[in-house]
Amino acid sequence: MLKHLSVSSITSWQQCPRKWRLHYIDQLITPTSANLLFGTAFHATVETYVSGLALDEERGTLLECWENAFNETFDKAEQGSGVAWGNETRQSLFNDGRTLVTTTATARTIAELVPALDVHGRPMVERYFEVMVPGVGVPLIGYVDLILPPRESGGPLRLVDLKTASRNWAAGKADASPQGILYTWAMRQLGMTVEDEFSYYVFNRNKPTAPSQEIARVTPERIAWHLRALREVWTGIRAGVFPPGSDMGWWCTSGMCEHWEACHAVADDPTQ
Secondary structure (H helix, E strand, C coil): CCCCECHHHHHHHHHCHHHHHHHHHCCCCCCEEHHHHHHHHHHHHHHHHHHHHHHCCCCCCHHHHHHHHHHHHHHHHHHCCCEECCCCCHHHHHHHHHHHHHCHHHHHHHHHCCCCECCCCCECEEEEEEECCCCCCCCEEEEEEEEECCCCCCCCEEEEEEEEECCCCCCCHHHHCHHHHHHHHHHHHCCCCECCEEEEEEEECCCCCCCEEEEEECCHHHHHHHHHHHHHHHHHHHHCCCCCCCCCCCCCCCCCCCCHHHHHHHHCCCCC
């Protein structure tokens, strides 16, 4: 039984309802993408490091944080469902991360992302939210990577998401993404005063310079559009019909979709 929706779940359904069913309903277990694990390890690295800065605690250098997070993340995956390496190796991914965190411009930017402290004195990193959306039967959940202090005393807090990528983002991608819009809306539903701009810091593995800061501008119109899209996804899920995506984009290949073989096995079975 479906217990919640997330932005990644919504995006997956919009790309390919059949892929969504195989993952969220059938719960097929597949190896985890090495690139996804790289992002997980990088998130943990930054969040550990900046939490130490916020608390004025010594938590090691960025490189030490990377080594610990990388080994913990990949060891766990290899002992679990396995890793889909693609063209990568464990050493190549570790080296990419090491280059990122030891690049002066990258390290300087990370050091500026010091989170705010909550009322209990805890750094505001990986903040979980769960909110109900009108017209949707399960809650929307998510984690905000970083919540930064106001630019001025008494001002709104700033929401930040960390991304790793192999290329720079295309113009307009931040504004088109549902994540920043829905996360901002959700935190406001929980009573938090936050800016109308949601920041993505995009760290390019292939160009280890200062990360680009991509801004999503949160407007009432964009909030309404994405909430409507979310309700449409929920309607599709409740209908119980999960066709393959009509737009076979880059994700619909054996190298990019972890459910490609299972999906095509279904497609070849006239009873499915």
